[in-house]
Amino acid sequence: MKNSIFIILVGFSITLFGQNKRYFDSLVNYKISLGLKCIDSSKYENATVHFLQATQIPTTLPNEILFYLGKCSYYLKEYEKSIQLIDKFATLTDTNTSYYIESQIIKEEILKKEEKNITVQIQNTEKPCKDEEVLICPICRGTKVIVKNSKIGPIFTNCESCDEKGQIKCIDYLDYLRGKNNK
Numbered sequence: 301m302k303n304s305i306f307i308i309l310v311g312f313s314i315t316l317f318g319q320n321k322r323y324f325d326s327l328v329n330y331k332i333s334l335g336l337k338c339i340d341s342s343k344y345e346n347a348t349v350h351f352l353q354a355t356q357i358p359t360t361l362p363n364e365i366l367f368y369l370g371k372c373s374y375y376l377k378e379y380e381k382s383i384q385l386i387d388k389f390a391t392l393t394d395t396n397t398s399y400y401i402e403s404q405i406i407k408e409e410i411l412k413k414e415e416k417n418i419t420v421q422i423q424n425t426e427k428p429c430k431d432e433e434v435l436i437c438p439i440c441r442g443t444k445v446i447v448k449n450s451k452i453g454p455i456f457t458n459c460e461s462c463d464e465k466g467q468i469k470c471i472d473y474l475d476y477l478r479g480k481n482n483k
């Protein structure tokens with residue numbers, strides 16, 4: 301007799317939990333749909349609010365929410381935040397999804413913008429490089445080594461930009477930047 305009451309109670313609480321989960325999941329979907337509508341009408345601040353509200357709901361969230369937030373941050377010119385969200389999203393999603401591909405395009409755009417800023421700063425000075433001026437190699441940051449992340453862990457290669465000297469002629473660095481932007 302006691303056992304059957306116990307089973308009924310356990311059964312009841314599982315159903316309740318299931319119903320809650322379904323309720324919370326539909327709430328998440330609702331918030332996401334509101335956010336996506338805002339993205340469609342370029343209201344990225346409002347969209348961010350809806351997505352953040354969705355993250356407060358106690359249920360499992362779809363990974364795409366990181367992508368949506370990253371996309372909004374990009375349009376709100378919060379580039380650092382955008383890259384953080386996109387990188388986090390990349391660790392959780394398959395690389396053959398359209399969301400992943402779009403997120404990588406956004407990331408590329410941000411990196412291009414940042415590199416252009418450096419070039420503009422240098423080009424704006426009347427004479428960008430003083431005669432024979434030498435810089436600490438900005439590509440390897442003077443370490444003479446480039447670290448790249450790969451699936452099997454970091455890979456170290458010698459820095460070709462500075463010929464493994466850790467220093468680079470200012471003029472050569474300008475060529476490097478211009479070459480990269482022309483690609």
Ligand SMILES: [Zn+2]
Pocket residue numbers: 437438439440441442443444445459460461462463464465466467
């Ligand atoms: Zn270097």
